[in-house]
Structure formats: structure tokens, C-alpha cells
Amino acid sequence: MNAALPLVSIRGLQIHFGGPQRAATIDRTDLDILRGDIVALVGESGSGKSLIAHTLAGILAPAARMRVERFDFGGVDLRQQDAPAWRAIRGREVGIVFQNPRAALDPLMRIGRQLGEVIAHHRLLRGRPLLDATIAALGEVRIPDPAARLRAYPAELSGGMCQRVMLAIALAANPALLVADEPTTGLDTTTQGAVLALIAGHARSRRMATLLITHDLALARAYADRIVVLHAGQIVEMAQAADLFDRPTHPYTRRLIKATPVEAASVSDLSGIGGRPPDLDGKVPACRFAGRCDRAGAICTTDRPPLASVAPGHQSACWNPA
Amino acid sequence: MTALLEIVNLRRLFRIGRARTLHAIDDVSLRIGAGRSLGLVGESGSGKSTLARLVVRLDDPTAGRILYEGNDIGAVPAHAFGRRPARSQIQFVFQGADDTLNPALSTARNIAIGLGASGGGDVRPHVEQIAAEVELPRELLERRPHQLSGGQQARAGIARALIARPRLLVLDEPTAALDVSVQATVLKLIDRLRHTRGLTLLFVSHDLEVIRLMCDDVAVLYLGRIAETGPVADVLARPLHPYTRALVAAAPGRAKADGDLIGGEPASPIDPDPNVCLFANRCPLAMPRCMTERPRPRAIHNARIVACHRSDEGDGLSGSEAY
Numbered sequence: 001m002n003a004a005l006p007l008v009s010i011r012g013l014q015i016h017f018g019g020p021q022r023a024a025t026i027d028r029t030d031l032d033i034l035r036g037d038i039v040a041l042v043g044e045s046g047s048g049k050s051l052i053a054h055t056l057a058g059i060l061a062p063a064a065r066m067r068v069e070r071f072d073f074g075g076v077d078l079r080q081q082d083a084p085a086w087r088a089i090r091g092r093e094v095g096i097v098f099q100n101p102r103a104a105l106d107p108l109m110r111i112g113r114q115l116g117e118v119i120a121h122h123r124l125l126r127g128r129p130l131l132d133a134t135i136a137a138l139g140e141v142r143i144p145d146p147a148a149r150l151r152a153y154p155a156e157l158s159g160g161m162c163q164r165v166m167l168a169i170a171l172a173a174n175p176a177l178l179v180a181d182e183p184t185t186g187l188d189t190t191t192q193g194a195v196l197a198l199i200a201g202h203a204r205s206r207r208m209a210t211l212l213i214t215h216d217l218a219l220a221r222a223y224a225d226r227i228v229v230l231h232a233g234q235i236v237e238m239a240q241a242a243d244l245f246d247r248p249t250h251p252y253t254r255r256l257i258k259a260t261p262v263e264a265a266s267v268s269d270l271s272g273i274g275g276r277p278p279d280l281d282g283k284v285p286a287c288r289f290a291g292r293c294d295r296a297g298a299i300c301t302t303d304r305p306p307l308a309s310v311a312p313g314h315q316s317a318c319w320n321p322a
Numbered sequence: 323m324t325a326l327l328e329i330v331n332l333r334r335l336f337r338i339g340r341a342r343t344l345h346a347i348d349d350v351s352l353r354i355g356a357g358r359s360l361g362l363v364g365e366s367g368s369g370k371s372t373l374a375r376l377v378v379r380l381d382d383p384t385a386g387r388i389l390y391e392g393n394d395i396g397a398v399p400a401h402a403f404g405r406r407p408a409r410s411q412i413q414f415v416f417q418g419a420d421d422t423l424n425p426a427l428s429t430a431r432n433i434a435i436g437l438g439a440s441g442g443g444d445v446r447p448h449v450e451q452i453a454a455e456v457e458l459p460r461e462l463l464e465r466r467p468h469q470l471s472g473g474q475q476a477r478a479g480i481a482r483a484l485i486a487r488p489r490l491l492v493l494d495e496p497t498a499a500l501d502v503s504v505q506a507t508v509l510k511l512i513d514r515l516r517h518t519r520g521l522t523l524l525f526v527s528h529d530l531e532v533i534r535l536m537c538d539d540v541a542v543l544y545l546g547r548i549a550e551t552g553p554v555a556d557v558l559a560r561p562l563h564p565y566t567r568a569l570v571a572a573a574p575g576r577a578k579a580d581g582d583l584i585g586g587e588p589a590s591p592i593d594p595d596p597n598v599c600l601f602a603n604r605c606p607l608a609m610p611r612c613m614t615e616r617p618r619p620r621a622i623h624n625a626r627i628v629a630c631h632r633s634d635e636g637d638g639l640s641g642s643e644a645y
Contacts, residue, residue: 044501142585158587159366188365189528190584193572197583215501218531222574259506261531262575270535272507 006032007176007209008056012069015051015060015233023280025064026051026233027288030307033177036207038200040224040241042217042256046277048233049213053181056211057096058086074176092122095170097199099182101162105154111165112138112150115172122173141168141198160191164198171202178203181213196223218262221245226313229253232277232288235307239314249310249321252289287319295320325353325389326522327377327490332386332396334372334546344592346372347383348546351619354539356489359516359523361533361554363569364543367588370526373543374494377524378414379403390490413488417495419475422482423467429478430463436485448485456481456511473504477511484515491516494526509536530573534558539625542566545591545600548619552626562628564605582606599631607632 008031015026026048033039041049054060055068058081071078073093081089090096098104106114116134119125125133131150138146141164154162163183170178180199184192196212200223203210214220220227221241228238229252237250245263248254255273257263264270275292278284285291290300299319307317334347347369354360362370375381377388379400388396395408403409413436416422423432433452434445453463458477467475476496483491496512497505513536516523525536533540534554541551542563550563561567564584571582586604594600602612611631619629 044503144586161587189530190365190568190572193574193583194585216574217502218574256502259503261505261509261529261535262573264531264535267509267513267535270506270510272510273503 004034006072007035007074008033009070009072010055010068011071012067013052013055013071014067015048015055016065016067017063018281021281023278023284024233025280026055028304029233029235031228031235033209033211035176035209036204037226038203038210038212038224040212040214040220040227041230042214042220042227043230044273044277045215046232047230049215049230050181051233052230053179053211053213056177057094057179058090059096091118091175092173093176095173095175095178097163097166097170097178097180097183099185101166102154102159104166105162107154110151110153111157112152115165115168118169118172137168137172138165140171140202141165142194143168158191159187160195163187163191163195167195167199167202171206174206176209178208178210179213180210182215183212184219185215192219193222199223217256217260229256234288234304235317236289237314237316237318238307239311243311243314247311247314249314249316250289250318251293251295251320251322253316254322287317295322324356324392326356326358326391327524328353328387328389328392329373329377330387330389332373332376332388333384334369334376334381335384338592342592345546345594346591347376348594350386350543350546350548352541352548352551354490354522354524356522357520358539359525359537361537361540362524362526362543363528363530363533363540365528365588367545367591368543369546370543371494372546374414374492374524374526377490378412378492379409380414410486411488412490412492413483413486414492414494415476415479415483415496417497418472418499419467419470419479422479423475425467428464428466429458429470432467432478433463433481433485436482438486449481452481452485453477455515456484471504472500473508476500476504476508480508480511480515484519488521490522490524492524492526495528496525497532498528505532512536530558530570531575542569545588545594547600548627548629549601550626550628550630551619552624556624556626562622562626562633563601563630564607564632565601568604 010031013026013029014024016024043049060066068079112134115137116130119133120130135146143149143164184195212224224241227241227244229236231252237253248257258271259273278288278291285301286304287300290296305317305319307315310316329350329352332347332350336344336346338344364370376383382400383396387394390408398406430449433449437445456477458481462474497508527533537554540554540557542549544565549565558570561570567582568584570576584604589600589603597614597616599612599617602608617629617631619627621627622633
């Protein structure tokens with residue numbers, strides 16, 4: 001396979017909820033993810049970050065109606081996959097890590113068995129080789145003294161340790177894509193850094209494509225190669241992580257950065273974005289940021305700005321970029 | 323400078339079962355001068371919320387003193403404190419509506435609770451005035467808390483605390499559940515109110531950047547004990563305790579020095595060995611003395627207090643001079 005081809009290539013993704021009068025929650029979105037690339041998807045709550053993660057993991061809620069022009073995963077067309085086909089992909093090709101690992105693990109099952117089941121399923125191991133592989137997998141996510149921890153229940157581990165176990169489960173089949181949806185929200189600062197450094201390390205060493213969903217811009221900048229900014233179901237800007245902070249061109253990105261404490265010298269430097277994303281049941285402007293934007297003109301409500309290149313590797317969707 | 327609030331050798335121990343004791347707050351001393359803002363940082367389980375609850379007198383200390391304007395309010399049981407005049411002077415803002423607002427009452431009545439009143443009749447002008455001050459639109463006052471957005475709930479919680487005209491405001495993660503954009507507006511509001519009303523703040527947060535923007539001084543808690551205190555800019559620029567170094571290094575957006583990132587898990591707060599530094603099991607600088615003698619907080623310089631045997635080795639600790 002050509003290394004330069006993206007592992008995941010999505011064109012014209014639309015996700016609808018509710019009746020036909022309601023605007024799409026995800027509005028005609030394109031996204032490519034390269035092998036070995038860590039892509040952070042950032043935006044406010046309700047922007048649709050998790051919907052895109054769920055699409056890539058094949059776990060969209062039944063109430064969601066998805067339409068997509070192209071959904072290519074390593075050369076396979078995923079547009080019309082049914083549930084059994086997704087079961088073969090999920091876990092094997094796509095690993096998933098969510099927020100709140102304690103809720104994802106079975107509280108009544110020792111972690112060695114939870115991880116061992118997944119390894120047995122994917123690698124067809126039993127007995128001693130399975131045990132050795134399970135211990136090795138716990139070691140790979142830097143769980144100290146893994147042989148002893150096999151017999152621990154989730155409640156006996158900290159949140160950070162549980163998230164490491166979840167990561168070991170997600171990595172068990174050596175997936176091509178890791179979808180990490182707010183993987184460190186709720187963890188302590190020191191643990192947060194360690195877990196993200198671990199994810200980044202595996203992404204590099206396995207050349208695994210990674211989609212990191214986060215509401216935290218500072219985290220995205222510290223750990224992602226590329227940042228994709230989502231506002232109300234529309235991608236408004238994407239760039240290399242440092243470039244996005246140094247030269248943001250979309251008004252929404254600029255306001256988002258201005259609201260982030262790490263970027264402010266004093267509290268007077270902070271400013272909120274103001275306004276709210278449009279109500280999808282009402283009249284939705286073509287650029288969904290138009291109603292909150294101080295640079296908006298007439299065209300912004302009638303024509304959606306295309307995601308256009310503003311610099312190498314840097315695209316922005318704005319009729320009047322800064 | 324006289325302290326508005328001074329905490330002296332404060333302890334809060336919880337009995338677990340018959341024979342074990344959890345040391346949530348263990349020998350903590352702190353002071354906040356009138357008009358100052360003290361940040362309290364630490365990870366989950368460090369005792370920051372327990373300390374906040376003790377200060378606002380929702381919980382009783384096991385030992386030690388809580389001096390408000392020199393009076394030991396810690397000696398008044400929490401259930402009786404509501405009838406003391408100091409109640410109105412010390413108010414709190416917690417994270418989200420669930421902890422602060424009564425879901426069965428309108429926003430106006432929730433705000434009026436701060437006065438110890440029902441919200442009808444003659445308190446109404448007060449409520450409207452305070453709502454305007456926190457930029458909470460008047461038409462929202464008849465709504466229930468769940469009908470407000472996260473930012474509006476935060477404003478209602480601040481209004482409830484301010485209507486009693488407090489001097490000391492204790493804020494426990496007031497913006498942790500908010501989107502970054504809403505957080506920015508709420509932080510600006512708190513900062514403005516602090517200055518217009520001359521408030522003294524005890525600001526609990528796990529977010530070092532928020533503490534940096536909102537506070538003059540910071541106290542770093544680790545397993546119920548003070549690791550380090552000092553002026554916030556100074557502590558972030560030159561952390562002296564190895565735990566503070568790790569905390570600063572782990573914060574995204576801050577330069578990382580090799581050897582400052584830590585692994586491992588905090589020691590157990592249940593019956594900790596009184597002769598061991600509680601951070602020693604994760605500390606890159608631990609030495610034999612750390613396993614036999616628990617370091618006591620010591621004044622260093624520039625109003626810095628550090629509880630580490632190796633803090634007097636000063637700048638040469640690990641060669642980390644990133645800030």
C-alpha cells in the first residue's frame with residue numbers, strides 16, 4: 001500500500017438527527033488521517049467531535065442517520081458496512097479508548113482476564129502463551145509489576161491505571177487506527193501527561209493513525225501532529241499543531257485560542273467567544289460561525305466557505321480570514 | 323500584614339472501619355491576607371476539596387485551628403456555624419449547579435438563599451441587583467437551574483454567594499465543567515468582582531494555568547499535606563519541591579525538563595507512616611533520609627515554604643532551569 005495515501009479518507013460526511021427540517025449535526029465534512037499521524041479534533045461541547053469519533057469506530061447511535069460520499073479505510077469502502085462487518089473491523093483494525101475507563105471495564109472481572117480475552121480473540125492464543133502475551137501487553141502500557149496486577153479488579157486500580165488497561169485492550173490487535181475520545185478527561189494532570197505520552201509513543205512506534213478527541217487546546221498542541229478545529233459540525237480550520245497556534249486564520253480558531261488560559265499572560269487577556277452555535281431547528285447560516293463572528297458579511301450566511309489552503313498543510317474555511 | 327484567614331496545624335482524619343484512619347488533611351498551615359487570592363492545587367485525593375469544606379465550615383476539623391480575623395471559627399461546630407455572623411462573610415462557589423443550586427427552586431430563590439431568605443417580597447430588588455452584577459439576564463431568574471446553561475449556572479452560583487456580601491470567597495473548581503470559552507468569561511467575572519468588591523479568594527483548581535491567572539499565591543497539596551507555597555509566578559517559574567516540578571512539567575504547554583515527569587501512584591493516605599516523606603515513592607530525588615524522617619514545611623526565601631529535605635540544595639536540584 002502506498003504510504004502517502006491516507007489510511008482514512010472521508011468525503012462529504014453528513015450526520016442527521018431528528019426530522020427533515022432539522023439541519024445536519026455534522027455538515028458535509030472531509031477528513032483524512034495518515035498512518036502514524038496524531039490528529040486532534042478540538043471544539044466546544046456539542047460541536048460534533050464525538051460523532052466523528054463514533055463514525056470512525058462504527059458505533060454511531062441508531063438514531064443517527066449518516067450519509068457519506070466516500071469512507072475509505074486502508075483501501076476498503078466502509079460506506080455500506082453492516083453490523084457484522086463492523087464487528088470484524090472494530091477492535092482488529094480500529095482500537096477505541098474512551099473517557100472514564102472505569103465505566104468501560106467490567107468491575108467484576110480481573111483485568112488480566114478482560115485483557116486476556118481480547119488477546120485470545122485476536123491472536124488465537126491459549127494457556128501459557130496467552131498469559132505471557134497478557135503480561136507483555138500490560139508492560140507495554142507501563143503498568144508496573146504487570147504479572148502481579150493481572151489479578152487486580154478495576155476498583156483496585158487508579159483511573160490512570162484503568163486507562164492504561166483500556167489502552168492495552170485497544171492495542172491488543174495492533175490496530176491501524178486508534179480513536180481516543182477524551183482519553184484523559186477526569187485524570188490528574190501528572191497522569192494525563194503520562195497517558196498521552198504513552199499513546200503518542202505507541203502511535204509513532206506502530207505507525208498507527210490516531211484520532212485524539214479533546215476539548216483542551218493546550219493538550220492538542222502538546223501531543224498532536226495536526227489539529228482539526230470543529231465548530232457546530234463544520235471543520236473550520238486545520239493545520240500542523242504549532243502552526244495553528246502561531247498563525248490561526250479562522251476567526252473561530254483565533255477566539256478559541258484567546259479563551260485558552262495557557263495562552264494568556266493575565267486574566268484581562270482572556271476573552272470568551274460570545275454567542276452560541278446556531279440552533280439546528282432554526283435558520284442555520286451557511287457558515288455556522290457567522291452569527292457569532294465579527295468579520296461576517298452577507299456571503300457568510302448564504303454560501304459556505306470552502307476549506308481552502310492558506311499555507312502549506314494549513315487550510316481554513318472563511319470568506320474573510322484574518 | 324494581618325491575615326484574614328489563617329489555618330494552623332489543621333487536621334481532618336476519617337475513620338475507616340474499626341482500626342484504620344484516612345489522613346485527608348494532615349497538619350496544614352496556611353494564611354491569606356485580606357484582598358489576596360490563594361490558589362490551592364493538587365491532584366484528586368490531595369485534600370483540596372476537604373480543606374475548602376473545612377474553611378467554609380461545612381465540615382469539622384479533627385484538630386487545629388481556622389482563624390478568621392483572629393477568631394477560631396474551627397471551634398464552632400459546622401451545624402451551629404450557620405447562625406454565626408461569620409457565615410455571611412465566608413461564602414463558597416462549587417463546581418456546577420448540582421453542588422450549589424436547589425433544583426426545586428427558581429434561580430431567584432436559589433440566589434436569595436444566600437441571604438437566608440425565601441426570595442419573595444423585599445429581597446427581590448437585592449436578587450435583581452446581584453444578578454445584574456454577575457451578568458445574569460433578569461428573564462432567567464424565574465427558571466429552574468436545569469433550564470440554565472453551564473455558564474449561567476456558574477453565574478447563579480456566584481450570585482448566591484455574593485448576595486450575602488462576603489469578604490472571603492472559597493471557590494472549588496468553579497469552572498472545571500465549563501467549555502473553555504465559557505470558562506474565560508466566568509474567570510473574568512470572578513476577577514472583576516474580586517477587585518470591585520475587595521474580595522479575598524481561596525481558589526481550588528487542578529489547572530495550574532487557571533491558578534496562574536487568578537491567584538497571587540499558590541499552595542500545592544500532596545496527600546493532605548503542603549508540599550510548597552509561595553507567590554504563584556515564582557512557584558511556577560522555579561518550583562522547589564520535586565512534586566511541584568512534576569506538576570508543572572506535566573501541564574500541557576509548559577516546557578518539560580527530562581527527569582521532572584514522574585510515574586507511579588500516590589502512596590496510600592490510610593495510616594501513612596509518620597516517618598516517611600509521602601512523595602518519596604515517586605520522587606526522582608529521594609534519598610535515605612526521606613524514608614526515615616518526614617520533611618516539615620520550612621521557609622526558604624521570597625515567602626516560599628517547602629516541605630522537602632532537599633529544597634535547600636536550591637537551584638542545583640536537577641538542573642532544570644526551564645523557567
